[in-house]
Amino acid sequence: QVQLQESGPGLVKPSQTLSLTCTVSGGSISSGIYYWSWIRQPAGKGLEWIGRLFTSGSTNYNPSLKRRVTMSVDSSRNQFSLKLSSVTAADTAVYYCARGDYGEYYFDYWGQGTLVTVSS
């Protein structure tokens, strides 16, 4: 059974960079038939896709966040990561990592989510 677990600081100061890691267990992140995404949800609001990463290193980002987002993979640790720069209070949200099946258009496994608050 695949499991995903987010980790990282729960508090980030405005203008700084938010950094999160997702650790995948129960399967190899490098299997090649999956892609890996970050999705966020402000309190009481809906879901916003941030971006996706293939283990080849190829990435796609939400156009609204593209200039601030970087995603990368560490296959040796079975992890992938998110960096979001120049954060503001509007970036306060629960951040989820999720898995997608290559060739499919949905997310079948999700992490439990981690709350990141942007505040001084």
Added chain:
Amino acid sequence: DIQMTQSPSSLSASVGDRVTITCQASRDISNYLNWYQQKPGKAPKLLISYASNLETGVPSRFSGSGSGTDFTLTITSLQPEDIATYYCQHYDNLPMYTFGQGTKLEIK
């Protein structure tokens, strides 16, 4: 960009009721529409893919239908454990994954 509009935004129903949630796309998306259930404090869970394909382990009281621009999620007999917020989701080739704004389902 394709916009996904869910209705209603909230819904109160009794145990045993038939519940219908709709999702409308701003243009034809064929059957590229997925449904998720999110219980309070939990991650979303995939219920239905490609508009009508029930995921393994999802109770048969859940069903999805539709194609083109109009889609429906139906719960035939509402159970207390179905209390959640439901989201539709579409993928297009930008690429971009777009979620509806959600429908919060409560027990009357």
